[in-house]
Every structure is written in C-alpha cells, then in structure tokens.
Amino acid sequence: MKAHFLAIYLLLVAAGLYLHLHSDLSVPINRPLQQFPAAVNSWRMTDEGQLSGEVQNVLKASDVLIRQYQGPQGEKVQLYIGYHGGGKGGGEIHSPKHCLPGSGWLEHSSNRYTIKAGKDDLNLVQAVYQKGESSEFFLYWYQVRGKSLSEEFSLKGQQILNSVLHRRRDASFIRVSIPFQGDERQAKAVGERFVKEFLPAIRTFLPS
Amino acid sequence: MTVAECLKHHRVQFLLVLLILAAVYWSVVPEMVQQWYEDENYSHGFVVPLIAGYFAYERRKDLASVLAEPWWPGLLLVVAGLMQLVVGWLGTEFFTMRSSLVVTLCGMTLFLLGKRLFRLMLLPLAYLLFMVPLPYIIYDMVAFPLKLFVTRVSIATLKLMGVVVMREGNIIMLPFTTLEVADACSGIRSLISLLALAVAYAFFLEMGQLRRGLLILAAIPIAISANALRVIGTGVLAQYWGARAAEGFFHEFAGLAVFVVAIALMIGLGSLLSRGKGGAA
Numbered sequence: 001m002k003a004h005f006l007a008i009y010l011l012l013v014a015a016g017l018y019l020h021l022h023s024d025l026s027v028p029i030n031r032p033l034q035q036f037p038a039a040v041n042s043w044r045m046t047d048e049g050q051l052s053g054e055v056q057n058v059l060k061a062s063d064v065l066i067r068q069y070q071g072p073q074g075e076k077v078q079l080y081i082g083y084h085g086g087g088k089g090g091g092e093i094h095s096p097k098h099c100l101p102g103s104g105w106l107e108h109s110s111n112r113y114t115i116k117a118g119k120d121d122l123n124l125v126q127a128v129y130q131k132g133e134s135s136e137f138f139l140y141w142y143q144v145r146g147k148s149l150s151e152e153f154s155l156k157g158q159q160i161l162n163s164v165l166h167r168r169r170d171a172s173f174i175r176v177s178i179p180f181q182g183d184e185r186q187a188k189a190v191g192e193r194f195v196k197e198f199l200p201a202i203r204t205f206l207p208s
Numbered sequence: 209m210t211v212a213e214c215l216k217h218h219r220v221q222f223l224l225v226l227l228i229l230a231a232v233y234w235s236v237v238p239e240m241v242q243q244w245y246e247d248e249n250y251s252h253g254f255v256v257p258l259i260a261g262y263f264a265y266e267r268r269k270d271l272a273s274v275l276a277e278p279w280w281p282g283l284l285l286v287v288a289g290l291m292q293l294v295v296g297w298l299g300t301e302f303f304t305m306r307s308s309l310v311v312t313l314c315g316m317t318l319f320l321l322g323k324r325l326f327r328l329m330l331l332p333l334a335y336l337l338f339m340v341p342l343p344y345i346i347y348d349m350v351a352f353p354l355k356l357f358v359t360r361v362s363i364a365t366l367k368l369m370g371v372v373v374m375r376e377g378n379i380i381m382l383p384f385t386t387l388e389v390a391d392a393c394s395g396i397r398s399l400i401s402l403l404a405l406a407v408a409y410a411f412f413l414e415m416g417q418l419r420r421g422l423l424i425l426a427a428i429p430i431a432i433s434a435n436a437l438r439v440i441g442t443g444v445l446a447q448y449w450g451a452r453a454a455e456g457f458f459h460e461f462a463g464l465a466v467f468v469v470a471i472a473l474m475i476g477l478g479s480l481l482s483r484g485k486g487g488a489a
Contacts (some may be wrong), residue, residue, distance in 0.1 A: 001218065001278065004278055004319060004320055005218070005221045005224075005225065005320075007283060007319075008225055008286065008316060008319070008320070009224070009225070009228060011283075011286055011287060011290055012225070012228045012229060012232050012290070013228060014290075015232055015290040015293055015294060016228070016231060016232040018294055019232070019235060019293070019294065019297055020235075022297075022298070092300065095345075097348075098344070098345070098348040098349075098352070106356075131376065132376050152345065156299050156301065159298075159299055160295060160298045160299040163298040163299070164298055169300075
C-alpha cells in the first residue's frame with residue numbers, strides 16, 4: 001500500500017510541476033501586417049478594413065490584415081490574415097466553419113485539397129457560403145511555422161506539438177474570399193491565381 | 209479490509225493525495241467554476257457536484273462495507289488522466305483539461321481501492337462530467353444546426369399562423385422588426401441543463417435500464433421543441449404587440465417559463481415510465 005501512495009504522489013507532483021514550469025513564448029510577427037504591400041504584380045489594393053472592437057475582443061489576434069484587392073480585369077478579392085502570437089492572454093484562431101453561420105452565412109460546400117504554389121504544396125480549403133441571394137467563394141488555410149494546414153484538429157495538434165518541443169503556439173489564419181454570381185469555377189480560378197501570386201509576400205511576414 | 213477501514217487506517221495518506229490533487233488542479237477548476245458563474249449555459253455546474261455527492265451518499269453503506277482491493281492497472285488510468293491534463297494544458301483545450309479530473313479520480317479509485325468500490329462509484333464519478341462545459345468546437349457543431357432547425361420550424365409554424373415572416377440564416381424578419389435566434393434560443397443551453405437533470409431524475413426513480421435510457425433521451429426533443437415554442441411565441445408577440453414586447457421582460461420570462469414547461473414534461477414522462485411492469489420494483 002505504501003508503494004501505491006508513493007506512485008500517486010510522484011505522478012501528481014510531476015504533472016503539477018510540468019504545468020507550472022511550462023510556459024509558451026510570445027512570438028512576434030516578422031513585420032507588422034500594416035506594411036503588407038499595397039500592390040502585388042497587377043493587383044492593387046482598393047480598400048482596407050478593420051475588425052470591430054467586439055470581434056477583436058473575442059479573437060484577441062496579435063495582428064490582423066483586412067484588405068480588398070482588384071485584379072487587372074476588375075476582379076475583386078478580399079484578403080484576411082490573422083496572426084496569433086501565442087503568448088499568455090492571446091486568442092485562438094476561429095474556424096470559418098464556426099464563425100460564418102452565426103452571421104447568417106450558410107455553408108453550401110466545403111472541401112480540402114492541395115495546390116502547387118511555387119516549389120511547395122499548399123493545403124487549403126475551398127468553400128462556398130451563401131447568404132440569401134449572395135454567394136461567396138472562400139479559400140483558406142492555417143499556417144503554423146511555415147506549414148500549411150487545412151483542418152482544425154491538426155492545427156490544434158501542431159500547436160500542442162510545437163508547445164512541447166519549442167514552447168511556441170503561434171499560428172496564422174489566411175482567408176481569401178471572392179463574391180460571385182453563378183460561375184463558381186471562375187471564382188475559384190481567380191482565387192487560386194491570387195493565392196499563388198500573394199504567397200511569397202505572405203510568407204515573408206509570418207514567422208517560420 | 210473494507211473500504212471504511214482502509215480509509216481510516218491510511219487517512220493521512222489519503223488526505224495528502226487530496227491535497228496534492230487540489231494543488232495540481234488549482235489552475236484548472238476555479239476557472240471552470242468562474243465559467244459556471246458567468247456563462248448561463250453552465251449555471252447548472254454548481255448543482256452537479258452536489259447531485260454526484262448525493263448519489264454517493266445514497267449508497268454510503270455499500271461503499272463503506274465493500275472490500276478494498278487495490279488494482280494496479282488503475283495506475284495506468286491515473287497516468288492517462290494526467291497526460292490528458294498536460295496535453296489539454298498545452299493546447300489550451302479546456303474540456304480536455306477539466307474532464308481529465310474525472311479520469312484521474314476514476315484511476316485513483318481503481319488503483320487505491322479496487323474494482324468493487326469503483327463499480328459503486330461509477331455513477332457519481334461519471335455524473336461529474338456534466339459540470340464540464342463542452343468544447344466550443346463541439347458546442348458550435350451542435351448549436352448552429354440546432355439554431356437553424358429551430359428557426360426553420362418556427363418560421364414554418366409562424367407562416368401557418370398567418371404571420372408574415374422571412375428568414376435569413378438564423379435571423380427571422382418580421383414586417384417591423386427582426387429577431388435573431390441567438391445561441392441562448394437555440395435550445396442548447398436548456399438541452400445540456402435538461403440532460404443533466406434528466407440523468408439525475410432517471411437514477412432517482414426506480415426503473416429498468418431501458419426506460420431509464422428512454423427518459424434521458426427524451427430530454428433532447430423536449431428541450432428542442434420547448435425552445436421552438438419560445439421562438440414562435442416571441443414571433444407572435446412581435447407581430448401583434450411590436451418589437452418591444454418581444455425583447456423586454458417577455459424574452460427573459462419566456463426563457464424561464466419554457467424551461468419550467470420542459471421540466472414539467474420530464475417529470476410527467478418520468479412518473480409515467482416508472483409505473484407498471486419494469487417500473488418501480
């Protein structure tokens with residue numbers, strides 16, 4: 001019986017010590033997102049937005065970019081980048097799966113796939129959401145230390161792993177959205193072109 | 209040695225276990241209690257430990273007289289529970305952290321006092337899971353479809369009743385006002401509270417396992433339809449008395465009234481099920 005109690009004490013103390021000694025570092029972003037280029041190839045920024053105070057209070061992102069870009073043929077694309085540094089008091093990434101339906105956007109379709117972007121593969125989600133008569137095409141992914149992830153549970157898994165091994169939980173969420181009528185394939189083509197052209201710039205901002 | 213004798217004989221050691229356990233979970237449990245206090249979805253959290261305690265109290269004689277036979281595989285469960293705590297901590301996943309307490313307690317019961325006692329303590333221990341708020345990823349997965357379902361049913365009913373309405377997502381549009389079926393109205397709030405109460409109620413009543421399961425499952429449709437009723441009532445009210453009626457006192461009152469109706473339904477069903485064959489022994 002003595003050994004039994006000893007084993008319990010040891011296990012509890014070990015777990016307790018780990019909880020109290022382990023803390024994650026807050027990783028700064030490479031450069032503030034405000035310096036994100038206003039023009040990339042033939043895309044020009046046409047508008048810049050901000051998160052409302054209420055949303056920011058829930059999201060607690062370390063840095064956020066919301067911009068509208070226009071392509072050479074007048075294509076309109078919205079880019080959202082949310083960087084979460086992962087220190088104490090920082091917020092978590094919210095998946096669009098859970099955020100959009102709350103404001104009346106219903107998921108019409110959603111699937112994960114991979115595209116070739118330069119040398120690397122990029123894992124991302126393509127999704128179509130509808131609200132009343134309007135439809136919007138989304139491409140989004142999560143980036144953790146240079147890795148692209150398209151699934152919420154693997155995002156969590158990566159963060160846990162990085163926390164154990166490197167004391168880091170920083171992660172980013174990148175979302176490209178294109179309002180469209182009718183032709184989903186065209187919206188997808190525009191979105192993918194946008195992603196491929198912007199990826200190098202995005203990478204220079206986010207820590208790897 | 210019976211469990212009562214074992215506890216008496218090793219009281220210092222058991223006390224020490226509880227003290228260290230409290231210290232380890234000090235960074236987890238108070239925060240959860242805070243959430244019971246702040247989040248109306250989980251205000252039933254305060255009652256859960258009491259009910260669990262009552263379950264244990266009810267069988268105190270059996271608990272004391274059963275033989276204590278330490279069972280070493282229980283240690284593996286303790287390890288698993290503490291691993292769960294650490295992994296949840298690293299991922300800031302509150303449900304994983306908090307529910308690990310139940311796993312650790314189960315493991316310690318098995319390891320220190322054995323399988324016989326564990327069998328008796330299973331219900332009180334498992335009931336503690338109701339005190340843990342659901343992870344948001346799962347909460348949302350259930351709440352959103354439920355919200356849309358409640359909205360759809362309510363709209364259909366309102367239309368049948370001749371109220372002019374339109375729907376966009378979970379927003380109901382009436383001629384002079386719009387109503388949003390918020391989280392609170394989707395029914396998930398009362399669903400979890402009602403489930404917790406249904407389980408307690410089903411075990412207080414003497415009845416067969418099948419009927420018990422039936423009574424617990426019935427909490428789900430009861431909670432959902434009670435909430436649809438609330439949204440419909442609000443819609444009718446907004447149509448005939450304007451938006452103020454739907455937002456003010458009535459909204460609060462309806463929430464409570466609907467919960468009372470749901471409880472009444474549960475009690476009615478319970479007394480019906482505990483009658484006749486397979487009911488009270």
